Amino acid sequence: MESNTVSASDQRLLALGYRPEFRREMSLFGVVGISFCAIGILTGMSSAFQTGLFSGGPLGLFWGWNVCSLFMFFIALGLAEICSSYPTMGGLYFWVCKMKPDLPFLGFCTGWLYTVAMMFTGTSGNLSTALYIASLVEVGTGKTLSRVKIAAIAWGMNILSGVVNTIGTKAVGRMSAFNVWWTLGGTLVLVVTLLVKTPTKNTAGFVFTDFENFTGWSSRGFVVLLGFLQAVYTLEGCExxxxxxxxxKRAEILAPAGIVASIVGSWIIGLAYMLALLFSVQSIPAIQQTSYAIPIAQLFFDAVGKRLSILCLLVVGVSQGMAAITAFTASSRLMYALARDNGVPARALFLRKNKWQAPYYGVWLSVFVGCIISCAYIGSTIAFNAILSSAAISVMLSYLQPILIRVFWPSSLRDRGPFTLGKWSWPINFASFLFTVFVCVLFILPTAHPTNAQNMNYAVVAIGGLIVCTMIAWVAWGRFHFTGIVETALGDHGEGTAEVMEEITKVDSKS
Structure with missing residues (x-):
């Protein structure tokens, strides 16, 4: 039964033009877990909670979460349908190349933007882990860590992410599966702790209708919309x-299931966690003025005291570390996929795998980039935040490419996989297209008024620079080397599909 399952998945990959190069060691739980881990519902909600709290307050947080979750679910459905047809490592990048082979520029830009976005996301996650550690130290001992020490911890987390990813698929799969249980158990611990131990609980009226505005903008509607960014930031990563x-195993079924299930699970778990936070928050101004490295630490401390706030920070911090590791998993696989199609210089390096089946050059390039960017935190938190804000926009822009193709060229998805939306495909993709464009515009608007050098949203500068660099890469290098998908289904000596499958079967049996 197992050999038949693996054979069917490899046959599908061969039909798409790629020779199977990896052992199929990921189960359903591991695949669902890696998307769930990448979303990092506890971490995203905790790290970005103050964004919504100061921009719309509980009103904006509650309704923004549900509205954004619904549209992110639509996006997940659209991406899952494409993934079922093309279950390959490149993901968004490969889908764009496959559906619009006549526009290699579009595929090249999607691949590079998304790869950089995953590097930046991993870097952001590792710095956030360092900030949770700094908050733990401050809550526990009263000592405040300097930026240099926080950056040093971030370096350590980047290196740890590299080590785990170097060990390979089994390690990442097991960690992702563990993260599912950690998130479920951690959510239960956090919700129970907050609701039981908080001395003064807020009313339902406060949780569902209270409006807060610390932005300086006078438009109530615009302020609430700014709070939507918290939900979008939290829910990115399903792909x-x-x-x-x-x-x-059975990637054409398990990968789409992982994409959709991770959003549905995150929607429900995130809602439960958010409600617990809103019922427990004691003072919004205190959170705004906190000295803790992560503002959510102030909420925990005010609500449940020193000892239990340490427990809460530990639960979220561990989850944050695992989420960052999966971002580097994605970036290294993307570089492998790009190298396979002549999409990056020095392609031979990025195609190398170690005995654990890890594309280690891509892993350690991600670590190197993460360490360099972490140094920016020492000099300027504004510059660092601008770089990392561009990651969130880059992910949404990467989502936009395949969705845009499905809307304006609906016949581009020629081969349908087991998961299909049928007649609902175009309406769902159209709704996803409108929402994605709306969010990309919202991400670059100023979040504070009056706007000055200290509170300006520099994300527009960072994402603009990233897009310009990508276009320069295309003009200077990409247009001469990248023509789209390069089929590797033939063996090294020109063997056909049958010979390649026979060779793969022998390798699998030995494994």
């Missing part, structure tokens, strides 16, 4: 399941 599609 990560596609990055391990070539390492999963």
């Amino acid at each position: 990560t399941a596609a990055q391990v599609a070539e390492e999963a």
Whole structure:
């Protein structure tokens, strides 16, 4: 039964033009777990909670979460349908190349933007882990860590992410599966702790209708919309399941299931956690004025005291570390996929795998970039935040490419997989298209008024620079080397599909 399952997945990959290069060691739980881990519902909600709290307050947080979750679910459905047809490691990048082979520029830009976005996301996650550690130290001992020490911890987390990803698929799969249980158990611990131990609980009226505005903008509607960014930031990452599609059993089924299930699970778990936070918040001004490295630490401390706030920070911090690791998993697989199609210089390096089946050059390039960017935090938190804000926009822009193709060229998805939306495909993709464009515009608007050098939203500068660099890369290098998908289904000596499958079967049996 197992050999038949693996054979069917490899046959599908061969039909798409790629020779299977990875052992299929990912189960359903591992595939769902890696998207769930990448979303990092506890971490995203905790790290960005103050964004919504100061921009709309509980009103904006509650309704923004549900509205954004619904549209992110639509996006997940659209991406899952494409993934079921093309269950390959490149994910968004490969889908764009496959559906619009006549526009290699579009595929090249999607691949590069998304790869950089995953590097930046991993870097952001590792710095956030360092900030949770700094908050733990401050809550526990009263000592405040300097930026240099926080950056040093972030370096350590970047290196740890590299080590885990170097060990390979089994390590990442097991960690992702563990993260599912950690998130479920951690959410239960956090919700129970907050609701039981908080001395003064807020009313339902406060939780569902209270409006807060610390932005300086006078428009109530615009302020609430700014709070939507917290939900979008938290829910990004469902597509990560596609990055391990070539390492999963029955990828054409499990990868789409991972994409959709991770959003549904995150929607429900995030709502429960958010309500617990809103019922427990004691003072919004105190959170705004906190000295803790992570503002959510102030909420925990005010609500449940020193000892239990340490427990809460530990639960979220561990989850944050695991989420960052999966971002580097995605970036290294993306570089492998790009190298396979002549999409990056020095392609031979990025195609190398170690004995654990890890594309280690891509892993350690991600670590190197993460360490360099972490140094920016020492000099300027504004510059660092601008770089990392561009990651969130880059992910949404990467989502936009395949969705845009499905809207304006609906016949581009020629081969349908087991998961299909049928007649609902175009309406769902159209709704996803409108929402994605709206969010990309919202991400670059100023979040404070009056706007000055200290509170300006520099994300527009960072994402603009990233897009310009990508276009320069295309003009200077890409247009001469990248023509789209390069089929590798033939063996090294020109063997046909049958010979390649026979060779793969022998390798699998030995494994």
